[in-house]
Amino acid sequence: MTTQRPRVTRNAPKFQDLLRDTRFWRVAGQVIAVLLFLLLVILVIDNVIYNLRALGIQLGFGFLGSQASFDIGETLISYNPADSYGRAILVGLVNSLRVIAVGLVLATILGLVAGIARLSNNWLVRQLALVYVETIRNIPLLLQLFFWYFAFFLQLPNVANRITLPGPTFLSSRGLYLPWIQGSAGAGVWLLLLALGIVGAIALWQWRTRVMQEQGVPGNQFWWALTPIVAAIALAYIINGAIPFSITLPQLVGTEQIEGGLRLSPEFGTLLLGLVVYTGSFIAEIVRAGIQAVPQGQWEAARALGLKPGRVMQSVVLPQALRVIVPPLTSQYLNLAKNSSLAIAIGFPDVYFVASTTFNQTGRAVEVMFLIMITYLTISLIISLAMNLFNRTVQFKER
Amino acid sequence: MLKWSSLLLSAALLAAPLSGCSLFLYPRLSAQEGGTASGAVLNRVKTRGRLSCGVSGNLPGFSYVTQQGEYNGLDVDICRAIAAAMFDDPQAVDFRNLNAKERFTALQAGEIDILSRNTTWTISRDTSIGLEFAPTVFYDGQGMMVKQNSGIKDLKGLQGRSICVQTGTSTEQNLADQMRKLGVKYTPIVFEDDKATFAAYQQGRCEGVTSDRSQLVAQRSALPNPDEHVLLDIVMSKEPLAPAVRNNDPQWYDTVKWVIFGLIEAEELGITSQNIDSFANSEDPVVRRLLGTEGDLGQGLGLTNDFIARAIREVGNYGEIYNRNLGPQTRLNLPRGQNELWTEGGLHYAPPFR
Numbered sequence: 001m002t003t004q005r006p007r008v009t010r011n012a013p014k015f016q017d018l019l020r021d022t023r024f025w026r027v028a029g030q031v032i033a034v035l036l037f038l039l040l041v042i043l044v045i046d047n048v049i050y051n052l053r054a055l056g057i058q059l060g061f062g063f064l065g066s067q068a069s070f071d072i073g074e075t076l077i078s079y080n081p082a083d084s085y086g087r088a089i090l091v092g093l094v095n096s097l098r099v100i101a102v103g104l105v106l107a108t109i110l111g112l113v114a115g116i117a118r119l120s121n122n123w124l125v126r127q128l129a130l131v132y133v134e135t136i137r138n139i140p141l142l143l144q145l146f147f148w149y150f151a152f153f154l155q156l157p158n159v160a161n162r163i164t165l166p167g168p169t170f171l172s173s174r175g176l177y178l179p180w181i182q183g184s185a186g187a188g189v190w191l192l193l194l195a196l197g198i199v200g201a202i203a204l205w206q207w208r209t210r211v212m213q214e215q216g217v218p219g220n221q222f223w224w225a226l227t228p229i230v231a232a233i234a235l236a237y238i239i240n241g242a243i244p245f246s247i248t249l250p251q252l253v254g255t256e257q258i259e260g261g262l263r264l265s266p267e268f269g270t271l272l273l274g275l276v277v278y279t280g281s282f283i284a285e286i287v288r289a290g291i292q293a294v295p296q297g298q299w300e301a302a303r304a305l306g307l308k309p310g311r312v313m314q315s316v317v318l319p320q321a322l323r324v325i326v327p328p329l330t331s332q333y334l335n336l337a338k339n340s341s342l343a344i345a346i347g348f349p350d351v352y353f354v355a356s357t358t359f360n361q362t363g364r365a366v367e368v369m370f371l372i373m374i375t376y377l378t379i380s381l382i383i384s385l386a387m388n389l390f391n392r393t394v395q396f397k398e399r
Numbered sequence: 400m401l402k403w404s405s406l407l408l409s410a411a412l413l414a415a416p417l418s419g420c421s422l423f424l425y426p427r428l429s430a431q432e433g434g435t436a437s438g439a440v441l442n443r444v445k446t447r448g449r450l451s452c453g454v455s456g457n458l459p460g461f462s463y464v465t466q467q468g469e470y471n472g473l474d475v476d477i478c479r480a481i482a483a484a485m486f487d488d489p490q491a492v493d494f495r496n497l498n499a500k501e502r503f504t505a506l507q508a509g510e511i512d513i514l515s516r517n518t519t520w521t522i523s524r525d526t527s528i529g530l531e532f533a534p535t536v537f538y539d540g541q542g543m544m545v546k547q548n549s550g551i552k553d554l555k556g557l558q559g560r561s562i563c564v565q566t567g568t569s570t571e572q573n574l575a576d577q578m579r580k581l582g583v584k585y586t587p588i589v590f591e592d593d594k595a596t597f598a599a600y601q602q603g604r605c606e607g608v609t610s611d612r613s614q615l616v617a618q619r620s621a622l623p624n625p626d627e628h629v630l631l632d633i634v635m636s637k638e639p640l641a642p643a644v645r646n647n648d649p650q651w652y653d654t655v656k657w658v659i660f661g662l663i664e665a666e667e668l669g670i671t672s673q674n675i676d677s678f679a680n681s682e683d684p685v686v687r688r689l690l691g692t693e694g695d696l697g698q699g700l701g702l703t704n705d706f707i708a709r710a711i712r713e714v715g716n717y718g719e720i721y722n723r724n725l726g727p728q729t730r731l732n733l734p735r736g737q738n739e740l741w742t743e744g745g746l747h748y749a750p751p752f753r
Contacts, residue, residue: 071575071587073561081575154602173603174561257559266604267588347590347599357566357589360500363528 052366063362064089070357072349074265085358092354093375099268099350100337100379103275107336108329110276111283116313118288129284136281141339145274149346153266159256170250170258176269177250180262187245190236197232201225267348271340279336283329290325291317322394330387334380341376351375440644440651441701444512449491452478453511456496457593459617460724460731461517461537470494473724474515476714477536477642477659481513483713484658484706499565500591503528506645513655515642517611519569524643531646533655534663536717538737538746540634541573542612544619547629549606554581554633561586561605565596573636574609597622607631611638613725613733620730654700660749661707664689665716667740667749672715675708689752696752707752717747 018024052059064086071081072091076098079091117129136144154173157163162172170177208221237243250261264272294317302316343350352372359368444450454462454474462472470492479489497505497516506514507529518524519539520532543562545551551560554577564571566589578585588605590596597618600608608615612630619625642659644652665671668686670678678686687693690711691704698704714720718740725733739745 069575070571071578071585073586073588081572081579150598150602154599154604158603344591345595347588347595349589353566353589353591356500356591357571360566361523361572363503363524365504 092351096350106276107279110280114284115287133281141278149270176264178262179249181245182248193232193236197229200228271348286328290321293324294320326391438650440648450482451493451511453497453514455516476720477515480710480714481658484710487709489713517640519638520641530643531652532641534659535639535641537640539611539638541636543609543631544615545607563600563605563608577635662717663747664749666718
């Protein structure tokens with residue numbers, strides 16, 4: 001008897017083959033995951049729209065064109081209460097960008113100094129830096145802002161009893177008054193030529209450095225780089241025949257008003273100081289870690305070449321430390337930008353504050369929150385992008 | 400392979416309840432939506448047995464927490480009166496402290512049943528935020544407080560000065576309007592928090608602080624040397640402070656509205672928490688209808704007929720509430736002024752109970 005055995009054909013159950021194929025599952029798994037994610041997103045959006053409709057709330061950005069009719073204490077661009085909500089939010093955005101930009105620069109300088117000081121040979125300097133870093137890092141920023149505002153800035157004497165610093169700079173509970181430069185007609189030409197001069201200076205510096213490296217001779221790139229700047233200034237002076245910048249000094253008018261110069265309000269000052277001191281302490285730790293990540297041999301080699309300690313740090317250690325420093329530094333920059341939204345606690349009209357006033361007056365919670373999120377996301381992405389580009393330039397180049 | 404299958408499994412496990420949710424969610428939501436058209440809030444409050452009431456929580460005279468942990472104030476008593484009318488128990492209220500920014504969202508989202516929080520009745524709030532305002536419980540106006548020794552007598556005296564304001568209020572816009580009208584340049588220093596606003600004023604950051612006059616008086620009483628501060632003799636705006644409910648539930652709105660009118664009507668008729676029992680056998684049909692001994696006015700609202708009597712017995716009439724929280728015996732000592740009954744030259748007037 002011959003029994004019929006099931007015949008296995010090569011082409012019969014295609015589908016089962018597919019199920020056993022790892023490659024299929026790799027792709028299918030991702031497709032399913034994406035589909036599930038999309039489903040979740042659609043559910044959330046649908047839910048929001050549905051609930052808003054149930055509450056009788058309509059979505060739309062038309063309200064941005066309506067009259068704001070509230071005033072803003074600090075404006076860099078012109079604004080009055082008859083302007084629109086959109087304009088008000090723009091005023092807030094400019095205020096935010098101002099504090100973020102200045103804050104990033106100052107926090108970097110402070111962090112760098114404190115980070116290096118943490119590794120100083122001087123016991124006192126080292127301990128001071130340690131106390132600064134450990135104290136500031138462990139206290140919430142919001143509390144620090146309240147402290148700076150109520151216990152420092154508002155405790156300063158009033159304008160009549162102001163503190164006069166050299167400069168002339170006045171310090172009072174109305175803010176810090178600094179001498180400042182004022183541009184006049186022709187300033188544009190000056191700025192343009194100066195920019196060209198700086199570009200030329202950078203090019204010359206790089207060229208000289210390369211020549212020095214190739215020839216192995218010492219030299220001073222600084223004087224080379226200075227030449228185009230001086231030339232640009234001279235040219236600008238010849239074209240305009242006058243210096244288009246004048247210095248305005250803060251001056252007391254009457255007994256209680258100070259005019260002229262640059263005034264930094266206590267609110268701006270508090271926010272800036274708070275952000276700089278707080279972020280600076282984190283940057284200090286990053287800088288310290290970065291410096292310590294440079295192998296000891298590099299220090300020894302640099303010293304063996306007879307370089308002075310400052311030169312060792314500047315030319316050998318810091319450039320190598322940057323590779324380690326830049327990625328975590330980016331996070332701190334992002335933190336500074338986002339933390340600037342704490343301005344609301346101390347009355348500085350930043351974008352979050354103005355937007356939340358707008359939300360208050362219009363009741364447009366969803367739209368305003370969306371706008372704020374997009375704004376901070378954009379700011380963060382720009383910082384992140386810039387830092388990633390910078391990071392690429394400081395990384396090891398494999399040749 | 401194993402990794403993927405586990406990932407898929409977890410994704411499926413995640414998706415199952417989600418899609419389940421969505422299936423269940425929608426019919427329920429739409430039922431709720433249909434329900435909110437009328438009576439939903441009233442029924443919800445009745446079922447819960449407690450009223451959820453949004454208040455400020457730190458404004459003496461209106462709503463604040465005493466050292467014993469008890470809520471007190473005019474806004475608080477309005478909620479207590481509604482609870483008493485519904486449950487015969489003025490304690491059946493859960494209070495929630497809300498700041499100026501949170502208040503409308505909390506109400507829209509149904510986290511509170513009634514917003515009784517020194518909120519100004521304005522057309523934009525009434526129409527575009529989707530609120531419905533009950534009768535005004537306090538007629539206020541925006542004022543300005545300055546230091547006595549500053550020599551400032553009017554708004555023009557604030558030219559070039561700083562003024563502290565709290566955001567999230569109509570105050571901020573009224574100030575801008577007034578100053579624009581007068582052509583006075585000033586610097587607003589705006590805070591989100593009322594404590595920060597008055598702290599900054601106290602520390603001299605600004606020469607003036609603006610808010611509703613009742614609030615200024617209340618806050619002045621909390622300053623270290625209240626006598627050193629004066630309210631300028633100006634009223635910048637009309638600020639009718641009224642409780643608010645969501646605008647898609649007429650039945651609940653009616654309940655809130657008529658309890659408040661009942662408090663005012665009771666004062667007009669001279670019915671107080673002390674003497675209410677002596678009115679039990681009153682022959683006056685107006686009194687009888689109000690107290691529910693005659694007619695069925697309460698039933699129309701879905702309450703008992705004696706709902707006003709319950710509120711009066713437990714909380715007192717409008718005049719009693721006012722005197723208890725803001726009157727001469729209190730630290731605030733606010734003169735009644737516009738907040739008198741219409742019969743006394745004030746603005747409080749209840750439509751007929753019939």
